[in-house]
Amino acid sequence: TTNLSRSISERGIYPAVDPLASTSRILDPAIVGQEHYSIAERVKQVLQRYKDLQDIIAILGIDELNDEDKQIVGRARRIEKFLSQPFHVAEQFTGRPGKYVKLEDTIRSFKEVIDGKHDGLPEQAFYMQGSIDDVLEAAEKMKAK
Template identity: 35%
Template sequence: MGQRHYETVVGAQIMLKKAESLERMVALVGESELSPENQLLYKRAKKLKNFMTQSFYVAEEQTGRKGVYVPLKDTVEGVAAIITGKYDQIPDTRFMFIGRAEEATNG
């Protein structure tokens, strides 16, 4: 595992952990009641979770979706781009069942 990969994994884990701690508040009062900083973090975490629904070959039978091969480098770059806000203007639902993150921009 290279340095970029390691830093991206740690960044993703931190983001997901923080978002998890916000979920109860969001369930009670709604996302709009979060601070702007927490809203941004929560939205990016939703994109990240959705991005992790990549269609794997081993899940074809269960999901009915054709599996795709995505090189590790592309997945790491996609996660890093989500964490840093490259896709902030893209709805989180566009990250469901895609291979590479840039596919979310094809609309």
């Protein structure tokens, strides 16, 4: 089932799918393969930990988190932005060209994010990008400005 979230939509992330509340019967290692399954589960774990930290962040602020939790928050925010998708059918509304991304590139991209390979990139570089290569290009453009 696909669950849409008003709070995700309010942050400008489209499609506003809640990955923690959504489920799939085919997200099974026997069907999608072990790597795909493992990466998806790790992404959900990072997002769940970030969700669990929301009250602490709201009350005490992010500076009161330990280094590991700060790292998780940064990765979760990048993941949330990276879950935005530039659709071909939405191009007339967003002004952004749609992108097709191969499944292998998507899995590789999320693996690199959760492994921390791109912790130094600005969160906004992940918004409405296709693959991690697009993110790197966007980050370079941001750096040049």
